[in-house]
Amino acid sequence: MKIAIPTVNKELCSHFGHCEAFAIFTVDEGEIVSREDLTPPVHEPGSHPAFLRDQGCNVVIAGGLGGRAQDLLHGYGISTVIGVKPMPLEELVTCYIDGSLEAGDNRCDH
Numbered sequence: 001m002k003i004a005i006p007t008v009n010k011e012l013c014s015h016f017g018h019c020e021a022f023a024i025f026t027v028d029e030g031e032i033v034s035r036e037d038l039t040p041p042v043h044e045p046g047s048h049p050a051f052l053r054d055q056g057c058n059v060v061i062a063g064g065l066g067g068r069a070q071d072l073l074h075g076y077g078i079s080t081v082i083g084v085k086p087m088p089l090e091e092l093v094t095c096y097i098d099g100s101l102e103a104g105d106n107r108c109d110h
Helices: 047-054 067-075 089-098
Strands: 002-008 021-028 031-038 059-062 079-082
Touching: 002 089, 021 047, 021 089, 031 089, 047 067, 059 089, 067 079
Parallel strands: 002 059, 059 079
Antiparallel strands: 002 021, 021 031
16 A cells, blocks of 8 residues: 655645645555655646556545545545644554544645
């Protein structure tokens, strides 16, 4: 499984489309086995969901995520957890893996 988290300054970015990079964690048998920090293409409608699809991502953990991006991600078979509280990225992934990651209010209004 590959889990993507939008980041700015290597921390959770509150808005998916405004991130400067994606931290992409590879998880195998419930353990984080690797992390890549990848710069996405220039933000245009649909560019980030397609980029994550091309990276083989299965899950996006985000603070805020617009409706169109959600629809595209789901259409690509990528699950989303939206409105998460800022915490260390590895902790976000670990909480997702063990089922304790809580979604909250979407911090994106479009």
